[in-house]
Amino acid sequence: MKTAHEIRPGNVIMLDGSPWVVQKTETTRSGRNAAIVKLKLKNLLLDSGTEQTFKGEDKLDDIILERLDCTYSYFADPMYVFMDEEYNQYDVEADNLGDAATYIVDGMEDQCQVTFYNGKAISVELPVHIVREVIYTEPSARGDTSGKVMKPATITGGGTVTVADFVKVGDKIEIDTRTGEFKKRV
Amino acid sequence: MSTTQIATPASHWDIFCTVVDNYGDIGVTWRLAKQLAAEYHIKVNLWVDDLHSFSHILPNLIATKRQQTFNGVNIFQWNNPLDIEYQAGSVIIEAFACELPEQVKTIIEQRHKQSKSLAPHWLNLEYLSAEDWVDGCHGLPSTQVNGVKKWFYFPGFNRKTGGLICEQHLFKEREQWQSDFNNKMTLFKQLGLTGINHHDTVISVFSYETEALTALIRLWQTSTTAIHVLIPKGRSLTSIAPFIPGETNNLIPGQHVKLGNLTLHILPMTDQTGFDRLLWSCDFNIVRGEDSFLRAQWAAKPFIWHIYPQEDDYHLVKLEAFMKIYCDNLAAEISTTWCKLNLAFNQDDQHAVVNHWQQLNSVILPLQQHALNWPNNALDDADLASRLVQFVKNS
Structure with missing residues (x-):
């Protein structure tokens, strides 16, 4: 068993007697800090899709394949x-x-x-942490070095990651693939 | 004796509520329960774990009594494990993701095993948020490990969400109330508030502790016109302690403290109808959490929302999301002033909150007009109870 919060894209979970592959996870915060996890799922037997929502601490039956x-x-x-x-x-x-x-x-x-x-x-x-190069981002707006001001950046492959304001084009950055969050400049 | 039983499905609804923030969670569920009973003739059982807190907004409630009925709603003391015989009805609502008692979950599972059609509709009524992601999460199923389906129900400000709690005739009642200034003067008198003249500025305060409030009190003291601040005993009072001679705990409802042109009045606790009327009667309301936040919008008066603080300042994201939709069709000057005032209040920024309050004067008339127009726009055709009843029928 895993909590909904621990589920990652690529995991397979049993729901109502069928195996579903997790295609996408989206974690948001409800009131009072509780996590809400939305999963995009594909039924491996029927090839059909669905979306479901869980409390972060809800238990899910992940299959070890x-x-x-x-x-x-x-x-x-x-x-x-x-x-x-x-x-x-x-x-x-x-x-x-x-x-x-x-x-x-x-x-x-x-x-x-x-x-x-x-x-x-x-x-x-994918590995939990991967390193990718920033191929486009706007120059730092305010010269912020605290890491609290964020901006979008395009990485190799075309994806967009929200990065700290101090990140520049050509920088290599570490990304958490579970959440898509920028972790640090490498 | 077993405290649970499986019986022929009944048609009643059960709402389970754990009291976290004194009047917020119970405020929302109590309003919903009353509305479902009054307008949809649904038999509602409201299970509450803290009747003492509940009794502050329902003064006739006896906190030690395990079962009682008000406004057509059966109110039960919810102890864990349940020590009152439980029979499942057609709908079970866990308010704000509270954990249902094990006995209740067992009954849902047993019913589900007998036949999916016998299982009650199990809903998680979530917190109100104006964030975009709510549209994509509202109404989604949540299949539990045992195969039982629960549904996430999100209140919200557009048609893709579960709507906002609003009684059918509320706006008409409010309009009638506000059309005659004698109503507010009578209310103030009933609340034991003395010395308020018709043209004085009256501000209600129901916030959490914040130094921003302390700064505003200091500013209002120097006002050239009379200002009355109405404040109940509780968390807001901590922020005005520096202005009170003696202990704030010793203050009693009806008591007032004069500070220059500002008078601080201590409010008695009131039921929800009384609270609505108070908001309708003030020129400006400072509210908190979810229930009073929504009622301040329905009061059609300008307000500050003191949002429940979250880790990593995430509450500011929720505040920004609401401010964005509230100011959608507002002129930039008005929206900037109002947003900055709300932000400053929520960031405990004493300097900024004073600065933006002073700027409020120049935009107050269009802001009042906007507050008047907002309720119908926000409701977007259907209120939460009607959408909820429809959702249950369709799911």
Whole structure:
């Protein structure tokens, strides 16, 4: 069991007797600091989708499925292709990557985990922390160095991350893939 | 003796409420329960874990009595584990994500196992927020590990949300009340507030502790016209302690303290109807939390919202989200002044709150007009109870 707060894109959970792959997680805060987690899910048996909302501390039945360490190889629309250390290739549907697709870039060396259900590669989990280069962001507006003033930045691969005001184009930044949050400049 | 039983599904609704902030959570659930009973003829059981706090807004409630009925609503003392026989009805609402008693969850599960159609509609009534994400989360299911479905119900300011609590004839009653100034003068007299003239500025204060209030009191003292601040015993009083001779605990309702042209009046606690009328009768209201925040909007008077403080100043995100929609069609000068005043108050910024209060004079007339127009815009066609009843029918 995991709490809803611990669930990540790529996890597979059992709901009402069916396995669902988590495509996207969105955590927000209700009144009095309580977390609310919205999950975008895809039914692995029926190929249908749904969205559900949970309290952060709600327990969810995550399934331990077979996983393999892999690296990203290439994109063959609509499949992302990953490869294990024995050069076996596994295709994962782009839809199933959810937000993780934002961080997939050619040549990336991050060790990913491909998850299998009934022998089929169904999702990918990225490392919790990855490093990406900022390819565009506005110059610092106020010269803030505290890290409290934030601004949007485009990273390699085209995704957008909210970063501290002091981050510049060309900087490498560490991102938490669970939340999409900027952690620090590397 | 077993305190729970599985029976033929009944049609009543159960609302469970844990009291966290004295009058906020219970304020919202009590209003909802009354409205469902009065306007939709639904038999409502309201389970409350702190009847003592509840009795402040329902003075006839006996805090030691386990079961009693007011306004057609059955009120139960909710002890954990439940020590009153529980029979599930057609709808169970856990207010503000409170944890239902195990016995209740067991009954829901047993009903669900018998047949999904026998399980009560289980709803989590969430806090009010104007943030964008609410639109995407309202009305979504939440399938529990045992297969039972719960639904998240979010109040909100547009049609994609669950709406705002507002009784059917509230606006008409308020308009009638405000059309005759004798009503407010009579109310002030009934509350034991003396020395208030019709043209004096009257401000109600129901906030948390903040130095911003201390700064405003200091400013109002120097006013060239008469100002009356009406303040109940409680958290706001801490902020005016420096102005009170002696202990604030010793103050009694009806007592007043004169500070130059400012008079501080100690308010008695009142029921919800009385509180609404008080807000309708003041020129400006400083309110907090959720229930009084919404009622200040329905009062159609300018207000400051002292929002419940959250970790990492997240409450400021919620405040900004509300200010954005409240000021959507306001001229920049008015909206800037009002927003900065609210922000300063919520950031305990004494200098800024004084500065922006002084600027309020130049925009007060259009701000009053906006406050008058706002309730109908905010309600957006349907109130929370009617949307909730419809939601239950459809889900």
